[in-house]
Amino acid sequence: MNRFETALVHAGRDDFREAGVHAPPIDLSTTYPVADLDQGTASFDALVAGQASAANPIYARLHNPTVARTESALARLEGTEACVAFGSGMAALTAVLMARRAHGGHVLVVRPLYGTSDHLLASGLCGIEAEFVDADEIAARLRPDTALVIIETPANPTLDLVDIRAVVAAAGAVPVLVDSTFATPVLQNPAALGARYVLHSATKFLGGHGDVIAGVVCCEEPLAQPLRTVRAATGGLLHPLAAYLLHRGLPTLALRVERAQANAREIAARLAAHPQVARVFYPGLGTVRNAALAETQMRGPGALMAFEMVGGHRAAAMVMRSVALMTPAVSLGSVDTLIQHPSGLTHRVVSAADKTANGITEGLLRLSVGIEHVEDLWADLAQALDRAAADGCQKAA
Numbered sequence: 070m071n072r073f074e075t076a077l078v079h080a081g082r083d084d085f086r087e088a089g090v091h092a093p094p095i096d097l098s099t100t101y102p103v104a105d106l107d108q109g110t111a112s113f114d115a116l117v118a119g120q121a122s123a124a125n126p127i128y129a130r131l132h133n134p135t136v137a138r139t140e141s142a143l144a145r146l147e148g149t150e151a152c153v154a155f156g157s158g159m160a161a162l163t164a165v166l167m168a169r170r171a172h173g174g175h176v177l178v179v180r181p182l183y184g185t186s187d188h189l190l191a192s193g194l195c196g197i198e199a200e201f202v203d204a205d206e207i208a209a210r211l212r213p214d215t216a217l218v219i220i221e222t223p224a225n226p227t228l229d230l231v232d233i234r235a236v237v238a239a240a241g242a243v244p245v246l247v248d249s250t251f252a253t254p255v256l257q258n259p260a261a262l263g264a265r266y267v268l269h270s271a272t273k274f275l276g277g278h279g280d281v282i283a284g285v286v287c288c289e290e291p292l293a294q295p296l297r298t299v300r301a302a303t304g305g306l307l308h309p310l311a312a313y314l315l316h317r318g319l320p321t322l323a324l325r326v327e328r329a330q331a332n333a334r335e336i337a338a339r340l341a342a343h344p345q346v347a348r349v350f351y352p353g354l355g356t357v358r359n360a361a362l363a364e365t366q367m368r369g370p371g372a373l374m375a376f377e378m379v380g381g382h383r384a385a386a387m388v389m390r391s392v393a394l395m396t397p398a399v400s401l402g403s404v405d406t407l408i409q410h411p412s413g414l415t416h417r418v419v420s421a422a423d424k425t426a427n428g429i430t431e432g433l434l435r436l437s438v439g440i441e442h443v444e445d446l447w448a449d450l451a452q453a454l455d456r457a458a459a460d461g462c463q464k465a466a
């Protein structure tokens with residue numbers, strides 16, 4: 070089998086020569102002619118039951134060849150048998166929760182998590198009882214109706230790392246879902262460490278250009294089938310144009326992640342030495358929980374970091390207002406650098422007590438470093454930090 074970098078360029082494109090094309094065809098059909106009724110009926114049954122494909126796609130909510138092509142590429146990159154794509158990361162997580170309900174109504178969740186994932190789980194919207202635990206409590210909290218264990222590593226926004234192998238061992242027969250959005254398959258392959266579901270908000274690094282909302286779940290084929298059934302029933306589809314854009318971004322994924330990571334290492338080191346910054350959370354600096362995993366379970370610390378401003382909320386708001394090259398915006402993993410305030414934006418829906426317990430303070434900013442020249446990025450950030458200082462947000466003498 071080809072190596073990872075080659076697979077990035079060629080996965081999901083292996084039939085091109087035979088098909089006589091050099092870019093993926095986009096199929097926008099909502100419905101497909103059914104000339105042979107018996108074949109159509111058999112195809113319908115197979116797709117509703119969650120088969121990956123059938124002789125006739127029937128209807129685009131059941132199957133789309135452009136989406137299936139992108140899914141096959143992502144399965145290859147995560148080293149799983151299958152991948153099921155959804156209209157967003159949240160639709161993907163919702164589908165997993167709905168599919169797991171057949172196995173019990175209880176899930177164990179390690180915080181911190183992406184704010185909306187936290188909200189979806191804590192709110193009970195999917196009819197699941199989520200119990201929030203520390204990673205080392207998992208074995209003790211398993212119940213007969215525990216259907217899933219959910220972790221996010223690196224975690225949003227504090228970049229805590231969670232030991233996937235240890236969680237898989239603690240969970241025993243209960244499948245573990247890893248939200249690997251921050252790592253991408255360039256830096257981490259949770260399935261190789263025993264995770265049964267690997268979830269990505271493909272909106273982030275996988276799409277990589279800030280123009281696609283998508284979510285994917287990579288898993289074994291028997292686990293993929295209920296996800297397809299849920300997708301067909303609830304309609305949380307990835308549109309074929311979005312699937313095309315997602316596939317189009319993959320060949321440069323390793324180049325983008327490696328360049329962004331190199332920039333991030335440099336910026337994290339400079340931030341750590343800056344008088345306006347109280348603390349930097351970055352696995353590459355060893356300043357997050359389980360930082361050593363960045364070099365063992367991961368292949369590098371990644372391109373995301375968070376930092377705590379001296380001067381709290383006011384200083385953080387001044388940095389958001391003052392950056393000119395960086396975009397002050399939520400989301401992450403784009404070619405351009407994004408900076409945002411977790412407490413006020415992405416983690417707004419998390420309760421105040423849970424924010425405090427998980428280090429989501431008023432002075433915390435999260436930085437998703439892009440692939441620009443590092444000196445231009447630093448010049449922009451440094452002038453924004455200077456403005457915060459000039460605004461009177463200095464460290465108390």
Ligand SMILES: *Cc1c(COP(=O)(O)O)cnc(C)c1O
Nearest residue numbers: 157158159183225250270272283
């Ligand atoms: C953005 C994000 C999500 C949600 O994905 P959407 O595509 O925005 O629905 C889930 N998990 C993590 C870690 C994220 O960053």
